[in-house]
Amino acid sequence: MGEYFTLFMGAVIVNNFVLTRFLGLCIFFGVSKNLNASVGMGMAVTSIMTLSSILAWAVYNFVLHPFGLTFLTTVVFVVLIASFVQLLEMIIKKHAPALYNMWGIYLVLIATNCIVLGVPLLNAESNFNFAKSIVHAVGSGVGFALAIILMASLREKLQYADIPKSLEGLGIAFILAGMLALSFFGFSGMIPL
Numbered sequence: 001m002g003e004y005f006t007l008f009m010g011a012v013i014v015n016n017f018v019l020t021r022f023l024g025l026c027i028f029f030g031v032s033k034n035l036n037a038s039v040g041m042g043m044a045v046t047s048i049m050t051l052s053s054i055l056a057w058a059v060y061n062f063v064l065h066p067f068g069l070t071f072l073t074t075v076v077f078v079v080l081i082a083s084f085v086q087l088l089e090m091i092i093k094k095h096a097p098a099l100y101n102m103w104g105i106y107l108v109l110i111a112t113n114c115i116v117l118g119v120p121l122l123n124a125e126s127n128f129n130f131a132k133s134i135v136h137a138v139g140s141g142v143g144f145a146l147a148i149i150l151m152a153s154l155r156e157k158l159q160y161a162d163i164p165k166s167l168e169g170l171g172i173a174f175i176l177a178g179m180l181a182l183s184f185f186g187f188s189g190m191i192p193l
Contacts, residue, residue: 004135011139017115018147019177019184024115028148029173037102038152042145044107046138048088049116052081053137056120057130077120085111115144150180 017023024045031041056077064070089107093100100107110116119140123133154176163172 004131007132007135008139008142011136012143012146013184014187014190016143016147016184017118017140018144019181020188022181023118024113024144025177027109027113028144028151028177029170030109032148032151032155032173034102035149035152035156038148039145040099040102042141042148044088044092045110045113045116045144046141048081048084048110049119049141049144050134050137052077052084052116053120053123053133054130055080055084057123057128057133060120060124073124074117074121077117081116081120082111115140147180147184151176154180 015021018025018028027041027045031037059076059080060070060073064073064076085108088110089100092107119137120133123136126132128136151173155173158172158176167175
């Protein structure tokens, strides 16, 4: 049990994909303007990441690896992720049109988000068993959600601050992201992975 907790916390804080590996920054900067959209995007990315990791693990361990087709891993995982994102887009468009309009183009960007592809690839490369794959995927998704929610909270607070004209918009967002990344780098080395 301790091994799974360590893997989860390592994915959330120590090896946060956004703030320590700098993956998935387009959604991170694009959606983090609004806290509500960030919470929803964090949940969507976590669910897509978890579901795609489950299917990717099954396909990798029962099809690709036994038949010597591991060279197709990236292509197969991209197709799986794109399918999940299209399914999620159809469900959200039908049942939550306000959320669909709030996310806009960023919902489609989940399909090409390097975090969503990177987690199943890392699970396959690390030879994680089924449970470890799920724990790592959920931890990575929670880490992404934590990063984007922190960033959205800070950006909403900055709307009431007196920011120099030259730093408004993405300028101050990059400075905030750098400060968040520095704070997360303080945890590096605590959990060796």
